[in-house]
Amino acid sequence: MSGNREIDQLSGVDTTGHEWDGIKELNNPLPRWWLWTLYLTIIWSIGYMVVYPAIPGLWGAEGATKGIWGWGSRADLRTQMTTVEQGRQAMNDKIATMDINAIMADPEARNFAVSAGASLFKVNCVQCHGSGAQGGPGYPNLNDDSWLWGGKPEQIVATLENGIRVAGNPDTRDSLMPAFGKDGLLEPEKINQAANYVRQLANLEHDAGLATAGATVFAENCASCHGEKGEGNQDLGAPQLNDAVWLYGDSLEAITTQVQTPRHGVMPAWKDKLGEGKVKALAAYVLSLGGGQ
Amino acid sequence: MNTHTIIDKQEAKAVNTGAKAQSSLYAAHEKVFPKRAEGNFRKLKWIIMAITLGIYYLTPWIRWDRGPFAPDQAVLLDMAHRRFYFFFVEIWPQEFYFVAGLLVMAGVGLFLITSVVGRAWCGYSCPQTVWTDLFIKVEELVQGDRNARIKLDKQPWSLRKLSLISFTHFIWLAISVATGGAWIFYFADAPTLLKDFVTLQAPFIAYGTVAVLTATTYLLGGIMREQVCIYMCPWPRIQAAMLDEDSLVVTYNDWRGEPRSAGTKKAAAAGLAVGDCIDCNACVAVCPTGIDIRDGQQLECITCALCIDACNGIMDKIGKPRGLIGYSTLRDYNHNMDIACPDATDEVWGRIDPARVHKPGGGFIDGLKHFDWKIFFRARTMIYMGMWSLIGIGLVFLLLTRDRLEVNVQKDRNPVAVKLSDGSIRNGYTMKILNMMPEPRTITLMIDGPPGASMTIGEMEDVKGRSAEIPVEPDKLRALHVFVTVPGQLAVKGRTDFRIIVTDKQSFETDTYKAIFEVPENMQ
Numbered sequence: 048m049s050g051n052r053e054i055d056q057l058s059g060v061d062t063t064g065h066e067w068d069g070i071k072e073l074n075n076p077l078p079r080w081w082l083w084t085l086y087l088t089i090i091w092s093i094g095y096m097v098v099y100p101a102i103p104g105l106w107g108a109e110g111a112t113k114g115i116w117g118w119g120s121r122a123d124l125r126t127q128m129t130t131v132e133q134g135r136q137a138m139n140d141k142i143a144t145m146d147i148n149a150i151m152a153d154p155e156a157r158n159f160a161v162s163a164g165a166s167l168f169k170v171n172c173v174q175c176h177g178s179g180a181q182g183g184p185g186y187p188n189l190n191d192d193s194w195l196w197g198g199k200p201e202q203i204v205a206t207l208e209n210g211i212r213v214a215g216n217p218d219t220r221d222s223l224m225p226a227f228g229k230d231g232l233l234e235p236e237k238i239n240q241a242a243n244y245v246r247q248l249a250n251l252e253h254d255a256g257l258a259t260a261g262a263t264v265f266a267e268n269c270a271s272c273h274g275e276k277g278e279g280n281q282d283l284g285a286p287q288l289n290d291a292v293w294l295y296g297d298s299l300e301a302i303t304t305q306v307q308t309p310r311h312g313v314m315p316a317w318k319d320k321l322g323e324g325k326v327k328a329l330a331a332y333v334l335s336l337g338g339g340q
Numbered sequence: 341m342n343t344h345t346i347i348d349k350q351e352a353k354a355v356n357t358g359a360k361a362q363s364s365l366y367a368a369h370e371k372v373f374p375k376r377a378e379g380n381f382r383k384l385k386w387i388i389m390a391i392t393l394g395i396y397y398l399t400p401w402i403r404w405d406r407g408p409f410a411p412d413q414a415v416l417l418d419m420a421h422r423r424f425y426f427f428f429v430e431i432w433p434q435e436f437y438f439v440a441g442l443l444v445m446a447g448v449g450l451f452l453i454t455s456v457v458g459r460a461w462c463g464y465s466c467p468q469t470v471w472t473d474l475f476i477k478v479e480e481l482v483q484g485d486r487n488a489r490i491k492l493d494k495q496p497w498s499l500r501k502l503s504l505i506s507f508t509h510f511i512w513l514a515i516s517v518a519t520g521g522a523w524i525f526y527f528a529d530a531p532t533l534l535k536d537f538v539t540l541q542a543p544f545i546a547y548g549t550v551a552v553l554t555a556t557t558y559l560l561g562g563i564m565r566e567q568v569c570i571y572m573c574p575w576p577r578i579q580a581a582m583l584d585e586d587s588l589v590v591t592y593n594d595w596r597g598e599p600r601s602a603g604t605k606k607a608a609a610a611g612l613a614v615g616d617c618i619d620c621n622a623c624v625a626v627c628p629t630g631i632d633i634r635d636g637q638q639l640e641c642i643t644c645a646l647c648i649d650a651c652n653g654i655m656d657k658i659g660k661p662r663g664l665i666g667y668s669t670l671r672d673y674n675h676n677m678d679i680a681c682p683d684a685t686d687e688v689w690g691r692i693d694p695a696r697v698h699k700p701g702g703g704f705i706d707g708l709k710h711f712d713w714k715i716f717f718r719a720r721t722m723i724y725m726g727m728w729s730l731i732g733i734g735l736v737f738l739l740l741t742r743d744r745l746e747v748n749v750q751k752d753r754n755p756v757a758v759k760l761s762d763g764s765i766r767n768g769y770t771m772k773i774l775n776m777m778p779e780p781r782t783i784t785l786m787i788d789g790p791p792g793a794s795m796t797i798g799e800m801e802d803v804k805g806r807s808a809e810i811p812v813e814p815d816k817l818r819a820l821h822v823f824v825t826v827p828g829q830l831a832v833k834g835r836t837d838f839r840i841i842v843t844d845k846q847s848f849e850t851d852t853y854k855a856i857f858e859v860p861e862n863m864q
Contacts, residue, residue: 077367078369081571082366179752179754179755180755188758190758190768191759191761193761290763291759291761291828292760
C-alpha cells in the first residue's frame, strides 16, 4: 500500500486515492478505539437478540422469537396492571366499607372514589350514558337533577348495585307502565287529551281545550304513579312530568308515542360484576357531575 | 543574555502528526503525558478550577430560609413536587421560561466570550477540562512529572508500577464518586439524602445516578481525556465558526520564532538566519491534547494557554522577550507576517526573515502589531453584549412583576351545558387556583356575570351565590369543579362572556380569567 501513497501538498495529509472531479479525499484516520465501539455495539446487538424478543415471523402466536429472559410487552403490561391494582386495593377496600355519604365528606376518599369512578365509567357506562354522562333519548342524562329512581347518594348506589329491570334479581328496580294505546286501554283521542294535559303541566305549548279534557283522563289513569300534578314517583321509577327534563322528548308526538307503547329502560346490576368498592366509586363520580341531591 | 542557561530539549512530538505519516484508515491511540506547566495562566486555571469545583460541590449545602412550608435548601430541583428553588426565586413548571432565558443568556454569553478570547470555555471552564486537569495533577503527584510517567509506562509490570498505577486509579475513582455523589444533592434535601445514602436508605435512582456519573467521570476524565475533545465533542467545530480575525487565540508567532534552531549560537555563527524559537519542545510537552501549537491553529487546541506559560518560562531563561507563543489576533498575526516574510504570495508565506522584525540589539522594530484592548470593543462584541443584557434585563423585569396567584380555567366540553329540571342552564368549569406563595392563603373566587348566574362547587358543600372563600394550602394548586347556573328565562342562546376573578384580600393580588357561558342553540 505504501507504494501508492500520495500526500496532499497543502495539508500534508495522506489521500485515500479516491478522487471526484479533481477533489481528493483526505485520510484523517479515525481512532481505532472508535472502531472497537462499533464492534462492541454489534456484539451487544447479538446479545440483545438472544435475550429479548427480536426476530419476527418465526415463532408461535405472538410472531417473534421469545428471547431467553422471557420478557414481553404483554406480560409487562399485565405485571404493571397487577401492581396498579394492588396499589389501589387498600383504598378500594376502604371505600367498600364506607357509607357513600361518608365517602363524599372525606376529601381523600372522595378524591380516590371520583377518580376511580371516572375511569370505571369510561369502561362500563359510556356505551349508553355517553362519554360525558350526558345521556340521549332513552338514556338518562346523569349531569342533571332529574332522577327516575332517586338522586340521593344511597339511591344512586342502590340503582347501580341491582340495576333496573334485571330479570331474576329480586332487589332490582322494577316497574311497568301499561301500554295504554297498544293494549286498547284508552282510545286515541283520550291519549291525545292526556298528552296535551301533560304538556300543560310542563308549561309547554298545548291545546287548552284538549288539556282540560285530558286532566280527567290523567287523574283516572296516570296520577296513581306520576302524581296528581305530574310530580312523579321515584319509588316506582315514574318520571316527573312537570319539569324541563324529558327522557324520550317533550314533543306531542313523543309523549303520545310513550303513552301508546311505553318503552322501559334497563340497566345491568353492577354489584356482582364490579364489587361494592367500585360501585361506590361510580356513585361518587356520578354525584361529582353535579346533579345529585 | 545569560550564556550559562541550559535548556533541556524535550523529547516530545505532537500526537496528531504521527497519523499523517501512515496510511491506515484507523489510528492507534497515542498516550499523552502532559508536563507540569508553571506561570500566570496555570495559576489562573488553578483559581478557576477551585471556583468551579467549589460551586459544584458546595452549592447544595447552602441553606436558605423560606419559612415552614418550603424547603430550606438554597438550590433545589424538586422533581417530585415540580418546583425549582434558587435562593430567593421559586419557579413552578409553567415558569420554566426563566430557565430557558438563562440558557439563552448562557448561549449568547458563550458567543461573546468566544468572539473575544476564542475557545476560553474549552480551555478554562469546561467540566471535561477541569476534571481532566485535576486527574492529571493526581497522576503527577503519584507517579511524578512527564518523564517519570513515560518511563513508568514503558517499564514492564512490577509491584512498584502496579501500586503506583492502582493508587492513581483509586484516587481518580474517589474523585469520581464524589463528583457523582455531589450531583444528586441538587435534587433532594442534601443532609437527609447524605444520611440515607450512607445508611443504604436512599432511593435506587440515587445510587444509579451516582454509579453512572462515577463511571463517566472516571472514564472521561481519567481514560478518555483529550479524545473526548477531539473526537466526541461538537464544540470545537461550532466554536471555531464563531471566531473572527479579531478574536484572541493562542498563537505561535512564527514571524519572530522562525527559523527555529536548537543550536542557536552555532547556527548564528554559521551565518544562518535564526528566530527566537530554540525548538525545545516545551510547548508540546505541556500540551494536554498533545499537539504542537507551532503547526498553527488546530481543532485539537482547547486554548488552555499552558504552552504560553511553558514558552514564557523558556524565553525568560534565555533572556528573550515573552510572547513567542501568546494570545494574538489573526489580524495582528497577518500584519506581522507580512513584514517578516519577504517572499509572501497569496498562497504561502514563504521564507521568514527574522532580521526584518528583530532590532539588531534585541527587541522588535516599530510597526509590528501587538495586543490592544480596543479589540474587546467592536461591533460584534457590542451586539452580543447588548443582546445578553437585554435578555437579562427582560428576565429581571419578568421576575419582579410575575404573579404569585393564578387561576386556570377549563370549561367542561362534554356536555357543554346541562338543562336542569326547573329549566335553568348549568355550565361546568374545572378551575385551578395556584397559590405560589409558601404560606396558606384564603382566596376569594368570584364570578362577574353572566346575568342571574350563581355558583356551586362540587368539592365544597355550602357555596352559593357569586363568590366563595377558598382556602388553598401553601405553595399548592387547588383544583375545583365549579358549576355556574343561569335561570332558564335569563339564559341567552349562544356564548356569553363573563369573568372569573380570584383575589387575595390580604395582599390585593388578583388574577382574572375571561370565560364563556354557553347555551347550545338546540337546547330549550
